[in-house]
Amino acid sequence: MTDSSTHYSAEDTTLTLLLHIRKNIKHKIDSVNDMIQSNDQLMNHIYHYSSNKSANPLEEYSQLCNECNCSSEQLNKQILSLTTYLHQINNQINTLCVHDWVTDYIDIDVEQSMEITYCSICEKNK
Numbered sequence: 001m002t003d004s005s006t007h008y009s010a011e012d013t014t015l016t017l018l019l020h021i022r023k024n025i026k027h028k029i030d031s032v033n034d035m036i037q038s039n040d041q042l043m044n045h046i047y048h049y050s051s052n053k054s055a056n057p058l059e060e061y062s063q064l065c066n067e068c069n070c071s072s073e074q075l076n077k078q079i080l081s082l083t084t085y086l087h088q089i090n091n092q093i094n095t096l097c098v099h100d101w102v103t104d105y106i107d108i109d110v111e112q113s114m115e116i117t118y119c120s121i122c123e124k125n126k
C-alpha cells in the first residue's frame, strides 16, 4: 500500500514540498505538546509522591529524560523552535501560492452557519 501524502513525484514543486514540511512540523508540534502534557501529569503525581519510600524511581527517569532531550524545559525549547519555523514556512507558502479562493459554509450550531473563504491549495483563510 502506498501513502500518497508521503510520495514525492518528479512533478512536485517547491510549494508542494513546503506543504509537506508544514504538515510534518504540525505533527511534531502535536507530539511534543503531548509529551509536555504527559510530563505535567507526571509532575502532579510527583507532587503527591511521598519520597520516604525505599526506592526512588524519579532519578532514573530524570536521567533518561536528559539523554532523550525530553525534559519539560527541553520540550518547551523544541516547541519554540518548531513554532518559529512553522511561521517561516507559512510565510514562504503564502509568497509562493497562487491562492485559489473557495467559499464554504461551516455549521456553528443547528440554526447558524458561518461563511468562510480559504485557499484550496494552502488552506490559508481570507
Ligand SMILES: [Zn+2]
Pocket: 097, 098, 099, 100, 119, 120, 121, 122, 123, 124
Ligand atoms: Zn494559497
